[in-house]
Amino acid sequence: MPHRSNVNASTCQNITFFSHTFTLTHPSVLDLKEIMPSGEVKLIGAWASPFVMRPRVALNLKSVPYEFLQETFGSKSELLLKSNPVHKKIPVLLHADKPVCESNIIVEYIDETWSSSGPSILPSHPYDRAMARFWAAYIDEKWFVALRNFLKAEGEEEKKAVVAQMEEGNALLEKAFIDCSKGKPFFNGDNIGYLDISLGSFLAWLRVTELAASHKLLDEAKTPSLCKWAELFCNDPAVKPVMPETAKLAEFAKKIFAKPQA
Ligand SMILES: N[C@@H](CCC(=O)N[C@@H](CS)C(=O)NCC(=O)O)C(=O)O
Numbered sequence: 001m002p003h004r005s006n007v008n009a010s011t012c013q014n015i016t017f018f019s020h021t022f023t024l025t026h027p028s029v030l031d032l033k034e035i036m037p038s039g040e041v042k043l044i045g046a047w048a049s050p051f052v053m054r055p056r057v058a059l060n061l062k063s064v065p066y067e068f069l070q071e072t073f074g075s076k077s078e079l080l081l082k083s084n085p086v087h088k089k090i091p092v093l094l095h096a097d098k099p100v101c102e103s104n105i106i107v108e109y110i111d112e113t114w115s116s117s118g119p120s121i122l123p124s125h126p127y128d129r130a131m132a133r134f135w136a137a138y139i140d141e142k143w144f145v146a147l148r149n150f151l152k153a154e155g156e157e158e159k160k161a162v163v164a165q166m167e168e169g170n171a172l173l174e175k176a177f178i179d180c181s182k183g184k185p186f187f188n189g190d191n192i193g194y195l196d197i198s199l200g201s202f203l204a205w206l207r208v209t210e211l212a213a214s215h216k217l218l219d220e221a222k223t224p225s226l227c228k229w230a231e232l233f234c235n236d237p238a239v240k241p242v243m244p245e246t247a248k249l250a251e252f253a254k255k256i257f258a259k260p261q262a
Helices: 029-035 050-061 078-083 103-113 126-152 155-181 194-200 203-213 224-235 246-256
Strands: 013-017 020-024 041-045 066-070 092-095 098-101
Touching: 041 050, 041 078, 050 103, 050 194, 050 203, 078 092, 092 103, 098 103, 103 126, 103 194, 126 155, 126 194, 126 203, 155 194, 155 224, 194 224, 203 224, 203 246
Parallel strands: 041 066
Antiparallel strands: 013 020, 020 066, 041 092, 092 098
8 A cells, every 4th residue: 555645734635656546635635644544545536637626625625635547548447347337437436445437426425424524515505505416417418519519510601500509508507606606716606616626627639639729718708607616616725636737638639639640
């Protein structure tokens, strides 16, 4: 078992031993480190995955130390296949070796399991919780699908149709932000919460898509609240250390979306 080094209480660090990265964040991490058996929390994932970013942000918010087990792009480890035999996808959280799958379910699990550490991730009122879950489902089922289609779209007509879909989605999310945030900086109010994590984890891919297409998808003039929110989200201490760098992600995107030569 690799040894974990001591960490200055006020820093955020990624410490890599062999192929595993240990992410250590907020001040109270030292307290949790003392009471949690080492190796208790592991996350199977990959740095570039927006879905994996969700539990990483949630674990950071709760100051839970974890071992990051990175999958290699294009292959699936035995541990992944054994831990998520239904979908065979990342992320998978292993808590005392018990697997939890599906990013949003993992985020809820983290919130409930470490309820007394850090801010609440799900809103406290049942109606607000229902709305957060509703919009998170919309983001995965509709908004993200349009973003992915934009990357794959061929020809001007196809691109125009996807841009229209994205703009419609962004307008809905701008309105959802105004309703959910109630004048506060985040969907969840004063702190990052469920819906912030759900949408915010796609921001790096959104930037890469904008660069590749030379087209602004999140437009200051059309969605001013979302643009302001996006900046705050990216600069949050729970987010910054796990947000993929745009240039590195753009390189990775080029590799995975490269068309085979005829
Ligand atoms: N609904 C899943 C989606 C996870 C997902 O699509 N993960 C991708 C990586 S970004 C994956 O594992 N893909 C491998 C595959 O599709 O076989 C979640 O929210 O966790």
